Amino acid sequence: MTMKKTFSILTLSFVITLFAWGQETEQRPQTILDEVVAVVGKNIILQSDIETQYLQYRMQGYIEGSSSTIKCDILKKVIFQKLLLNQADIDSIVVSPVQVEQELDRRFRYYISQFGSQEKLEEYYHKPVDQFKEEMREMIGEQILQQDVQSEITKNVTITPKEIKAFYKAMPADSLPLINTSYEVAEIVKKPPISTAEKLKVKEKLLTLRNRILKGESFSTLAILYSEDPGSAKKGGELGMYGRGELYPEFEAVAYGLKEGEISGIVETEAGYHIIQMIEKKDNFINVRHILLRPKISPIELQKAANYLDSIRVLIVSDSISFKMAALKFSDGQNRFNDGLIINPNSGNAKFQAEELDPKVFYVIDKLKIGEVSNAVSYTTDDNKEAYRLLKLVNKTAPHKANMKQDYDIIQKATINKKKQEVIDEWVKIRAAKTYIHISDKYSNCSYFDIWQSK
Structure with missing residues (x-):
């Protein structure tokens, strides 16, 4: 399997995996005398950027293709990403620190869930989450910008049933994917x-904790000791940055009304009962701590169900x-x-x-x-x-070869992705001609060297 020769459509899934990032920071080539190998508008591309991605590609098990061919493909992909960043600069598209922090929090909630706990993740990589976030912050900001620009480029792309059918008919029989x-x-x-008595018991315990906090005890410490939200308890109940519509409606309604440091009363959501403390509020984003207690279902009621x-x-x-x-x-x-x-x-x-x-x-x-x-x-x-x-x-x-009757949604998705790809390729052709691009002579063997090189 060789790397794609076209510009892959960027989505948030194109983000480097945590595994790859961990390997990159631990195994970044140390012997390379770094140099600028390309300039795209105001953005530069370093040799170390290419070498790092080449290493990741090989580590993923891909063995086909010469190193020079693969590095040409990598450079082409990175130039595309820099063209998107250059366009974001032209269009004055910006990403706020709050957006970056929110995206970091979202991703690390996922990463932690995959490892089972924050401690296991940190133990595996020998690195605290805060350090990971700091190292990834700039990269995440750039990726959000790239995604925003690409979404703007392809926002008007639509397809008809006729196009889907034509796409399917044009595919050679031996190229149809095998569907598992x-x-x-x-x-x-x-x-x-849940019994009324159990609910009252939980509320009384939560009120006791709230009173202890109001009398001077640490909200964070009590969250670590008592909160039943495994994702936030070990962080002192802190959730990280969230925007409107991302939390339980009842939780949001109370949280957004709190002042910095203020403690809420008891809030009931589908998850259970909470008390909330506001940490900070920026624009429409909030960061809060909470303590969650969940009423327990009795074994008798479970058996009845x-x-x-x-x-x-x-x-x-x-x-x-x-x-x-x-x-x-x-x-x-x-x-x-x-x-x-x-x-x-x-x-x-x-x-x-x-x-x-x-x-x-x-x-x-x-x-x-x-x-x-x-x-x-x-x-x-x-x-x-x-x-x-x-x-x-x-x-x-x-298992079967893809067909219109059983796999229409899959073929539909492939059709619109192909059409978006064509729009992206045409955009790149136009932007590359209008943007200052300089590529080092060491990549003169790449097929696009003379085409893209600014005269």
């Missing part, structure tokens, strides 16, 4: 109720009610109006490949035939509450 086995799964959810779902399953299996109607009438899931279908967050549709499914879900549905419904199985909801659900294997497709 996919699954469609539906659910009927039962969330056991399982029994309730098993009784519904009996009705479905005996054809007394359809799964679709049972989901609509009895499910506590928000997808009850969509036949109980579980939506894949990566694609936006109901199809999952095996590796995209929760392993516990796959373990259950892998034993089912199409149309069969499982017994009640326990699971943890998105807001970390215990619940039960029935799972139905709605459909399962065997």
